[in-house]
Amino acid sequence: MVFKFSTIYLTEDVDVSTLFSPPTSPSSSSTACLPLGKSFTRAIAVAGRAAGGAFTAPVNRASWWRPKKSSGDINLQPLRPQGLCAEKLEEELEKVKDQLDKVLEELRSARTQKSQQVGDRFTETNRSRKELELKMIEAAEMLRTFRQERELLQIGLDNALQKAEENFKQSLKIGEGGWGSVYRGFLRHTPVAIKIMKFPSMQGLQEFQREVNVLSKLRHPNLITLIGACPEPCTLVYEYSPNGSLEDWLRNSNRAKQLPWRARIRIATELCSVLAFLHSCKPHSIVHGDVKPGNILLDRHLVSKLSDFGICRLLPWGEQSSNNNTVVYPTDPKGTFGYMDPEFLVTRELTTKFDVYSFGIILLELLTRRPTLGIAKEVRRAVSAGTLEDILDPLAGEWPYMVAKELTDLALRCCEMSRRNRPDLQSDVWTVLQSIGASVDKPRLPNTHERYR
Template structure:
């Protein structure tokens, strides 16, 4: 029978975008399709994530143009893959076309295409190629299972895996189309269904041959009855027989008796007379009986005997045919059981081969491990032999060592005696050292007096009348600050803006504090320490450089509606303050502790560069202040300063150390972060940090704080505010190494607080004549400061007027400005 049925409908093959995975399935469909057309069916699933710039984004999260471009790129790749499938069909000489749809679900897209195009035949994958095995009989793909369950009954489905037919789902058609219903299955060679069909056709053919043999006795009987009927003048009734020789379907014999089979055991149902009957069968005996009766009403014995003999032969032949059919069906069943047993035996044989292969691999591993153990055993033997040799060598060394011990004992006894004599010499030298230290301390005190006399020449002394003139007789409108020490006025001194600190008669600070601030600020220079220009000793008045942006306290409070400080500026101010404290604490020969560190004592210049001021109550620590049990510098003093910023351990013990400034620095750092008041700020910040609410506590006026930096600064500040001073971090090795990288990454200034990009130059550093930074500044009679070479050249050329005011100069004497010269040198060095 021809296995390929001509059908105008194409054979649809569902493929994915993986050409390698579906190539074998497509080739199987082409080889088993005969002359049919092939239609490549594909469901395009839009991507759920779009890769862009090294990351993946959800559709719609990027710009519309970028999203649309990537979607179009995916569609072009889909068409390219489908064209590759069509190329395979073209190379195999098959006419092919492609059909695709875009949906979020592949299985639902396949069902939509089946419904939309009324697909009758579809080939799709049963599972991925990596899941294929020779014993695979079920679908393992969720998509295949879904399509098999939900596809219309009119669609015939073939499920393929790695070029092998796994399962078929036939459609429901009319009886006239049964032969064309499953052409692909009919072409599968050596299948069980084809073999079973062959056996059944062979059995039915045998039954038909038996039925053909039975027609001869019936025809002979018909001939004899016909001649008897003719001899009796036609009084005997005619008998008609049905000659069915076209096929065997039930099966039936040629006398019209149909065979009815029981499907459970293959046995035939029999009538009481011994003949098999079926519904709709023709009864022979009633039709013949009237012809066997003569006209006189008697039975014709001859005809009856002639009738009974072929009847019995026919019944025997029919009975033998039934037995032969039953025997052949039993043989067919036994044959199928044998095939199944052979398949099971083959599967068991393959499993046994796999087990044997595993056993051989395990045996090889054990042999390899045994060889390793043997090699390790040989190595241990060698090491053991070496250990024995070392043992004998050590025993000989021990015997020689015992002799050496005895000799050393004698030497130790003599060394103890020598040590005792050395101890006596040491005590004598200790006494000499103490006396030398006392003499050195006396010399150091004398040297300090000399140094103070020399330092007093490094800044200018002003008369009280000059101070009054500079402040317009202390005009209240020029007052820029007020504190417990007195008042601060803005003034013009020698044509330079200055800040004048006037000590109040009832101030907490007296002449000692005034002298200490003069001594400290006249000896040290740092870009983040306020510059002392001069002093008026008779009224305890100090003259500083003028800083127009006021104090850090004013800027945190946005006084006079000034703009708030950004978080970058706050980090830079913290780094500058840390640099100034490191400079003070490491000052030689004596360490300096500020003792009153707070935002109101931190001033800001026109570029918001911080300057630490108010050294009236600072403390100088010397070697005499080292404790007896450690090397920590401390000084016993009465607690002074602002309570909220004071070291709690200093308040309780009266011992002031550099770590006391670290505590105050931690409080200032917390204020820079939060903008809140100092009292109780540590507990508030700790609670916010522990509960994960730090972001709500940061000062919003500073801008959008980087949370990682803010959290790192917060933890650093809390460490600085530890109650136990030993738990506080070191400014140089810990705090500075944290703040400096933050300042650099935030785009701040350099480590000296100077603007690295603009190289800011204070205007009073510039010579009015040369318009350059002065190297040797001198003050002329007009009160202006000039470069010495420039003003001398002006005067030597015959001029007797001021280069700035064009007024006549009262004299030609020039006074060196030591304070300004020192500031310029520090600035140049920092730059």
């Protein structure tokens, strides 16, 4: 068998079909070759160009060739022997294998470490869960114990109240009104004030429930403490205030002598503090609605305690009036005439400025001890005429004129007819009272403390 072998230049396009065409006639450019076997006829591929082509000879039973650039034509150079390539390939494979082994070892180590961490967390979670279960069991047991004790205390309180009511005497009565009577008694050897309420209508029952709801949730040094309540009959048990009410001290000349001007300033400051506390309660501001000397009790140290929350109101913060930013609550007029906000009587809109007006009237009473009705007009006339000293209460001692003048101006601002012009208790009134308190000596308590009978 004779094949025609042509010289191939890589810079030219090659027609592969001509390589397999049979020779037409022998020539000087052809070369006779011996047959190389059937595999040679199966695969011959030529590709590439001078810039970067590659010559590929038959894979089976053939040598490897690569193009090599030269100054002239590109000559085909034989590659290294196949044995050297195999050794190099084995070395590369060994390196790759080592790298894979290293990666696998790192993965195994990371998996082991992760498993250990998960196991530790699982153990910690189980321990925390068991501790939490134990705490929940203890809390449930404690709650059951507290409920049992509360029931026993309630039963004991009901029995004590019932026994106290049965033994009430007229000599123990310390107050009476349309809502009921107040008696002095003892609860577990502790003196208390027991208020037995009579309800001619559902309104009285609502006032009872409102007072219990408010006083049971609030704590303030100048707020009366509610010790207990009994629904049947409707009875409230308060801490006992042995010195009665501020009204008793202002209406009684003998007692008024024992209430000097320093103590009166302190009482006004305490009243401002508790009212500011009520107005700043969240989520509902609390308006007392009936601030007057009769509802300001005095303990054995003449510390004031605000009481009687039967007609108080909780103002929702979301409701705004149309003409200002003051929270309002539409309701019917309630309270004590003379201490009621005059604008409220017209608009029926209850605001925190209602209590500000009442505070101003009480402050004028502490200064002058004059009758409530018309007191603001009388004091304004005296200030305009320059005769303020003439209307100050002489039983309080010698008032420092500048202190009395500053307190009078503050009280008259609180008594403005329009609530817009009244100061804020927390930001304005409290600041003035604190400044006055710092400028005078510490209030001295009276030498004697009469018990309220």
